[in-house]
Amino acid sequence: MAARYTIDPDISRASTLPGRYYSDAEAFERGKEKYFASSWQFIGDESHVKAPGQVVPIELLPGLLDEPIVLTRDANDTLHCLSNVCTHRGMKLCEGPCNERFLRCRYHGRRFGLDGRFQSMPEFEQAVGFPSETDHLAKVPLAQWGPLLFASAKPAATFETMMGPLMKRLAWLPLNDARHDASQSREYMVRCHWSLYVDNYLEGFHIPFIHGALNDAIDYETYRTEVFDWGNLQIAEAKGATTSFDPPTSSPDHGLRISAYYYWGFPNLMLNFYPWGVSINVVRPLSIDTTKVSFIRYVWDESKLAQSAGADLDRVEREDEQVVELVQRGIHSRFYSRGRFSPTREQGPHQFHRMLAERLAD
Ligand code: FES
Ligand SMILES: [Fe+2]
Numbered sequence: 032m033a034a035r036y037t038i039d040p041d042i043s044r045a046s047t048l049p050g051r052y053y054s055d056a057e058a059f060e061r062g063k064e065k066y067f068a069s070s071w072q073f074i075g076d077e078s079h080v081k082a083p084g085q086v087v088p089i090e091l092l093p094g095l096l097d098e099p100i101v102l103t104r105d106a107n108d109t110l111h112c113l114s115n116v117c118t119h120r121g122m123k124l125c126e127g128p129c130n131e132r133f134l135r136c137r138y139h140g141r142r143f144g145l146d147g148r149f150q151s152m153p154e155f156e157q158a159v160g161f162p163s164e165t166d167h168l169a170k171v172p173l174a175q176w177g178p179l180l181f182a183s184a185k186p187a188a189t190f191e192t193m194m195g196p197l198m199k200r201l202a203w204l205p206l207n208d209a210r211h212d213a214s215q216s217r218e219y220m221v222r223c224h225w226s227l228y229v230d231n232y233l234e235g236f237h238i239p240f241i242h243g244a245l246n247d248a249i250d251y252e253t254y255r256t257e258v259f260d261w262g263n264l265q266i267a268e269a270k271g272a273t274t275s276f277d278p279p280t281s282s283p284d285h286g287l288r289i290s291a292y293y294y295w296g297f298p299n300l301m302l303n304f305y306p307w308g309v310s311i312n313v314v315r316p317l318s319i320d321t322t323k324v325s326f327i328r329y330v331w332d333e334s335k336l337a338q339s340a341g342a343d344l345d346r347v348e349r350e351d352e353q354v355v356e357l358v359q360r361g362i363h364s365r366f367y368s369r370g371r372f373s374p375t376r377e378q379g380p381h382q383f384h385r386m387l388a389e390r391l392a393d
Pocket of ligand 1: 117118119120121122136137138139140141
């Protein structure tokens with residue numbers, strides 16, 4: 032019998048998930064489908080599939096979902112996201128990025144168009160009812176925001192439902208000018224349950240205690256969280272001479288000096304918007320106590336890189352890692368059961384725990 036978790040919807044009464052959640056192997060396993068397979072995952076940007084004929088295989092959340100998919104741009108200049116698994120006997124179709132007019136399985140020669148449609152197969156003349164709909168490559172739901180691409184194995188909600196409130200809230204950002212900056216992208220291996228990493232991300236409560244340099248750049252008193260159905264947005268106003276956004280009149284933040292917008296989408300998507308661009312953090316559980324975090328940087332204004340709140344992301348990350356790894360060790364203590372939420376500072380973790388518990392109970 033699977034453990035049951037409940038979180039009071041009223042933050043002023045609610046307790047956190049109990050410590051045992053973080054070592055519950057069954058909950059971790061169930062989370063793969065309940066949380067991750069049904070979510071939208073960042074898969075890269077348009078520049079990878081710029082020209083017709085380009086084919087780029089991708090693994091959806093390697094180490095967790097391991098779902099082989101492939102991005103293609105066909106001769107009509109249409110972008111497709113397809114299953115990268117041959118419909119004959121399940122061979123992985125493309126093994127590396129290439130330029131092709133069609134996809135041919137090297138096991139027994141089945142051929143598909145770049146739109147995923149079955150084209151031909153040797154030795155199948157006598158097969159009855161062949162080809163049928165199931166012989167085409169499955170289409171994988173694909174979505175785009177500016178140059179950024181997202182895919183989902185079996186979405187629990189449309190991309191518009193999940194990301195719409197954020198896309199509307201920050202529609203004025205020059206996202207289309209953002210360019211991938213591979214030199215600044217980083218990967219971190221964190222020895223903790225992935226949910227502890229997310230918990231930490233979801234509150235600014237610890238900033239004055241843990242992040243001295245960041246605390247000097249933002250006005251902690253104005254730090255706040257706006258909650259959406261599928262995620263939330265943390266907003267930090269700038270302090271002193273720190274570079275900030277200048278939101279247009281169409282924004283509810285017009286007139287405010289916003290230092291950063293930190294968006295989290297359930298369960299593992301983090302989009303951190305700074306005056307210079309966006310840092311995308313993808314949280315990837317590799318096991319119940321090991322999490323890989325990728326920082327992928329897109330820049331639209333290089334000149335602002337040095338003087339904003341997002342200037343030294345590596346330092347902030349190391350400060351966070353140290354804390355969550357200590358929580359990982361503390362949370363299993365025989366003397367710890369569960370905690371409470373600050374009603375003014377922990378709306379994010381409260382929302383996250385509710386979402387985790389509700390989806391497991393489903
Ligand atoms: S598995 Fe692809 S043709 Fe047989
Ligand atoms: Fe932090």
